[in-house]
Amino acid sequence: MSKIYDTLLGEYIQNPGRKWLSLDLLAKKYFDYKMISYDEVTRKKELNFVEVALDEASIYSTEDVYITAKVYELQEKNQIINDKVLNEIELPLLEVLKDMEITWVKVDSEKLAEIWKYLEQEIKKEEKIILTLAWENFNIKSPKQVGEILFGKLWLPEWKKTKTWFSVDSEVLESLSFRYPIAKHIVNYRQYTKLQSTYVEWLSKLIDKNTKKIHTSYNQTITTTGRLSSTNPNLQNIPSSDWLGWTIREAFVPSDENNILVAFDYSQIEVRLLAILSEDENLLGSFKSWIDIHKNTWYFLFWKDDITNDERRIAKAVNFWVIYWISPFGLSKMIWVSLGEAREYINKFYEKYPKVLEFFEKTISDCEKNWYVETMFGRKRFISNINDNNSVIKKASEREAINMPIQWTSADIIKIAMIKVWKFLREKNLKSKMIMQVHDELVFDVVLDEIEIIKKEIPEIMENIINTPIKLIVDIWIGKNWRECK
DNA sequence: CGAGGAGCGA
């Protein structure tokens, strides 16, 4: 198994700019061989993999292993993760993920059907209004045609471009919607169709007819940041931001009517890790004394006694965005303030949390010297453009370099947590199951009898993964469906 | 079939 890691990770080093890699691309590249695709064996996902004929499934699976071995033979060993990470995180995690994939997640198909009907009705309504306002029939799903109608025919003011033409994304449409109702209706239409096709229909298609469950695949070697990704379906981008999206989460239910869903999520883990990694006294101090971090920053930014809603929003956003080495320009656009104000907020942030700035600068200078960044657990990520003469490319590389240790460390922490929790459930012979991971959140299908021990022990495990000057905090959510776990 | 535009999450 270590060979697979060497092979895949070695490929990163040879192609550091690559965002992703896959075995079928490697097969094509090295052997000019076309592998059987997942879509092919499942007839474009008409079948679940378990329903694929055994001989066909065997060939598909064997090919996977065989090609991996062949690719490995071609490559030198090029370790970018150390043995500790490999043996103590990635390899033990394999079995945890296998278990989560086998367990599956229960989805209420009747609920989905209900949502589908509602969406269909709203889509029809919006469609009618839009076509009336446009005085003509066109395909609302085509950005090109939307642009032609809005800017070519109706002469709405345009201000943002894509590579090829004027942009008609939601930012543009929202800004137009105050004066031109058609823009708002297109935004609505897109929201409804997005939910219907990507979530309702796609999820329904993947529900197993017998078990009423869906099977997702967790990918361990896809991301450049050590996070997991999930496909067929992607469980990590189920809507959560507005009431309509929440209805999708209502369809995620416990496997048995006597069970309940329990979610644990790390609270503000990225800012906490920033405090830990940078060792900034003021940032650490805020967490140590349980002063709300947003309020702390607000105080530094505005230096007064009473807080307005707008100031709190700004403080929260500054905490959030500074982690990503955002520019004054970027921040001003994100939080709707002037360029000067944005610059001032960023400067004040660094003024009050000086070691954060030091930490960022050191991360960049180390990267310039070594061509890689390293994380708390000793993983390396090569960034080949870090010394590029083009300042745009260099800046982008710097942002990658800065984001990496934080995102990567948080990914490792939750991976270790998953392994420990999984072992705990096993040792105690508990029937409750870990069913989902969404980057900083773990979701469990819990047998009612076990709720107390789960509530008590799992946060304890998750909060004590590493020895740090400040505590990691886990929030607990309990519900009859995933929506209630928020 | 793949690129481009769009939109969902952390």
Place this chain on the structure above:
DNA sequence: ACGTCGCTCCTCGA
């Protein structure tokens, strides 16, 4: 030119 990392949908032209 202006957060990072992902997945999936749809259109449109080769």
